[in-house]
Amino acid sequence: MGAKGSTEEFMRDVDAVVSKILDKIDPIYHPKIRVLRDDLERMHRQNRVKINHSVMELVCAAHLIEAGFDAQLETAVNGISTDVYAEKGLGSLMVEAETGFVPPENALDPLVYLRARAASKIVRYSGYASKFVLATPPYYVLQIPPSLTKPPRFRKEEEIASIKKLCDLYYTNPPVSVEEIRNARLHAIYVVDVDNVSIREWEVNEYMGKASLWST
Template sequence: MELSEMLVGLYSKRLVKVNHSALELVCARALVKKGYEVKVEHRLDSSHVCDVMGERGDGELIVEIETGFIPPEAALEPARYARSRVASKIARYSRFAGKFALGTTPSYVLDYPEFFIRPPSTRTEAEARTVKELTDFVYSRPPISIEELINSRLHSIFVIDVDSATTSEVDPEAYRDTASGFLGRNPAVKA
């Protein structure tokens, strides 16, 4: 089954949103062009389904799409919710593949702890506990251990432009440095 047919089927069953599916398709197309065999909405275990999984000779890559959606119940803490959601995606999905990336639109600014872009050997248990508090704000099930957090890693950011059907891969440190000019103005956001 073609990726697009699969996503249309999932959309018709109301299992995915159309804007999310469009991002998955454009991202999947870019990965296919880079030589990956690609699956969308791929089940990893009983609790986790990743958005895009790419496999090729040098290993597996998972891309989790982040649109910036804030549900009504988080309307009074949108920055905290968004940061927690992104951190939780990194913490919960990066262990399933050799490389993990977040995919987003050019019109949304991802906010994630610097913790995830440093080598695991430089992270402390105290830092991991702080990040765990953040990840558990949105999702506490399934639980994530301190060890899993210390080993979690963000390798890339994919900026996905649906209008032009293009995807640009950006180093997460460079992305964070650029985004920090916007994020630093928000007192609710802490590094």
């Protein structure tokens, strides 16, 4: 579901972020950022985007554009819509933003819900790009099952079964497959500072080591 409120209000916020990005990056990349800005305006008029995700996506896309990628927002790849899809040469990279939002119906099981959500994103999306990245704001600690931080070859059958059971609690239309879980791979985590339009890129196990300090 897309955002409520006027497109003018939405674009006021988008343009504030775009202005910060343009001030920071090489002018050679400005046309690509402006294309993304116009894409967001069009998608908001179609009620397809929300401001909290859109500004994170913009910052991620700018980071990738500076790294030499061509980036698109809210793009369908093999039938699934991804937040940011980027290509460079023969390689591709997919980014999904997670803000930690918990719907009211999951108010009594937020940790399990968020763990399942992160797991399902990694499992469903990572097979469609050379690299898969989760992006999150600094104020949220991603709830990632430890077995999904391993390279696939080190994932045990009982861990695969556990991830399957977790995802099936909330995502059954369609359910994730055992083969998807077996091959899933998370390559990096972006911590997205929208205020300063910057990204800190974390190696997955390093991030998880820091995150473990807040685990229950």
